[in-house]
Each structure stands twice: as C-alpha cells, then as structure tokens.
Amino acid sequence: MAFILPNLSPTILHTTKDKSSIASQASYLPSPPKPTSSLSPLTKLEPPPVRVAQLNQAPPGSQDKQQRDDFYVNLGLAVRTLREDMPLLFTRELNYDIYRDDITFVDPLNKFTGIENYKLIFWALRFHGRILFREISLEVFRVWQPSENVILIRWNLRGVPRVPWEAKGEFQGTSRYKLDRNGKIYEHKVDNLAFNFPRQLKPAVSVLDLVAACPPSPNPTFSWSPVDAYSSSWVEFYRAVRGTLDHEGSSFAQDCLVTCS
Template sequence: MAVRTLREDIPSIFSKDLNYNIYREDITFIDPLNTFQGIDNYCLIFWALRFHGRILFKEICIEVFRVWQPSENSILIRWELQGVPRVPWEARGRFQGTSWYKVDRNGKIYEHKVDNLAFNFPRTMMRPATMLDLVGVGRPTTPNLTFRWDLLEDSFSCPWIELYRAVRGTLEQEGHIPMGVGLEGLVTCS
C-alpha cells in the first residue's frame, strides 16, 4: 500500500496534501542538514513546501523517475523538482534527489531520508540558463548521484535556496528545529 500511495502522492506534492495514513506517528524526516521527528512536524514540512513553493515560483512540480522496493523494509524514489521562479528575468531551475523510506512490519513508514540532492541552477542570478543546464548533460542517471558539496556564500541566493530557507523558517517559528543550524553543505553542481 505504501508504494502505491507514494506513487500517487509525490507527483502532486505541490497541489494537494499527502495521505498520512501510511506514516507512523513517530516518523523521522532526515535531509542533509536536519532531522525532524513526529507526524506533526512531517505534516508541517509538506505544508510549508506547498505554501512557499506557490509564493516563490510561478510553476513548480516534481517528476518521479522511479519508485522501487529494493527490500521488504525499504522504498526508494528518484525524483526531480522543477520550477520557474517569480523573478523579473527568464529563469528555470531544477534539482534531483532520492527519497529513502523505511517501512515497519505493518507496512507503515517510520523514516524518510532525502539524499543525493543535486541542484542545477545558475551560480549568479542574472546568468540565463543554458541548454546544457536545462537538459543536464553529463549528469548521472543512476539513483546513486555523486555531486560536489560547496559552501554557499551568505550573499548567494536563488529561489531554491529561498524555498529551503522559507520552509526552515516556518519550522523554526514553530520551535521544531534547533536554532543556529546554517545552510552549509547544500549540494550544488557547477
């Protein structure tokens, strides 16, 4: 049931809420910088993604490349987030990643780990995207993406980083994550 529900939920993540019946109350969400626990925090993360995604982007969607179950207790999804930010110049961006879900004996998801994030956006906001940026020439097509970890400058910003900051800010306001954890270590492709 969890695999089928994820196949239906993930592509429409920015237009409707998830079916939370497949998750345990004590679910843990892990991304490269944070860990959140509990179904309330999990619901808040996806609400914040939808809310801030609509504010920061003219168009935003997620494409699922593959959903599979490599073992009885895990599910893997390879996806790509694409969007057109609300900026006064023509821009388009995308990033890929994987979501690993751990499933208990009852078929309920108790852990969701987002991994292998690979951003593909211009390093400066005014540089127009090239065709190579849009098609991702030279990027791996396997679920095991390997990209360089860069430290972001404080002055660097883009709609994807703003989306992450906005979602993170929502959780900080709710008191759900420790203060002082920065954006160091976000993945970028050059």
C-alpha cells in the same frame, strides 16, 4: 420316516412356518434403546476447562503469518499512496495514514521527528513554493525496492521562479522510506540532492554548496553574484521551509496550517 411325514398334521406344519417367519422378521426390527446412565448437567453442557484452553489456543505460527500478511498489505498501500501523492505534492495534502506518528524526516542538513512536524514540512513546501515560483511541479522518475523494508523514489522538481532574472531550473533528489514490521513508514530520508540548470547558464552544483553560499538571514534576500544568480529562489525556498520548522510553535505557522493548506 416316509410313512410318518404324510401323517403330520397341517396345523403343526403351519405353526412351524409361522414361528420361523416371526424369527426372521424379528431380526430386522431395530434394537430397543439402551438405558443411559444419568449425567449431571455440568458433565453434559460444559467441557472440562483443560479442553477449552486447548481449543482456544492459536495454531503455532499463526500470529507470525498474520503479521507478515499485514506487512505486505501495508507495503502495497504505501507504494500506491506514494506514487499518487508525490506528483501532486504542491496541489493537495498528502495521505498520512501510511506513516507512523513518530516518523523521522532527514535531509543532509536537518532532522525532524513527529507526524506534526512531517505535516508542517509539506505544508511549507506548498506555501513557499507558491510564493517563490510561478510554476512548480514534481515528477517521479522511478519507484523501486532495494530491500523488503525500503522504498526508494527518484524525483525531479521543476520550477519557474517569479524573479525575472532567474532561469527555469530543476532540483533532483532521492527519497528513501523505511518501513517497520507492520509495514508503516517510520523514516523518510532525502539525499542525492542536486540543482541541474541548462549547461549554457550554469553547471550542476550541490544544494549544500548553494546553501553555504547564502548564509541564513532573517529576511528573504536574493544574491546578485555570478555564483548563485540562477539559484537564489531555490536557496530561499530551501531556507524558507527550514525556517518554518524552526518556528513551528508560532501563531503564524499554526494559522497558516488551517487557512493555507
């Protein structure tokens, strides 16, 4: 063997090296693309209908989560709006975006339904408040939530009657607002009503007692009896607001809603 190797031609060795080099380089070259089968345009561009339906389906529970999110957003808006609107009740119009169109207003003697009646109530409070009182304002004592869908507000109404023989008084109450699943207010109930006057003048009495002491009359009157000598303007204020709702269809009420609000 030893004597054969030296006799190998350099040309043969060079050729062998070139072949091995070419083979090694060929291993690094990219493979040619594989032929693809011809597909119809429908198969290429449009997924199967079943697949489209699966992609468009909402994940389970997403609608409930969205509704809960909307509820808390509207709840926060309702609380902020009530905090801002209540103290300015007698100076400007309320923001009615937080209420449903079929909202119900309830107090110990009355019940009204509909956003138009609700707007009329607060217009009547402003209108008759300016007529019967030199000064009238509302102070919010507390705002809290006894449950998730209920907002409670404890307020105090102060007024100085225009009648000179009547003393300044305070009219307290609680407003309870109920919210639906979307966070919109659908009921406003006023209760725990009481007149609070200075002790040396008159003890606190229920608003129902005062209204019962002054039976309804078509004309505003002021009683001179000792029972309600310090409360007639408050009673007339309550009756005037109630009377406005009784005559909501009259031209007087509708004209005043436009010109006096």
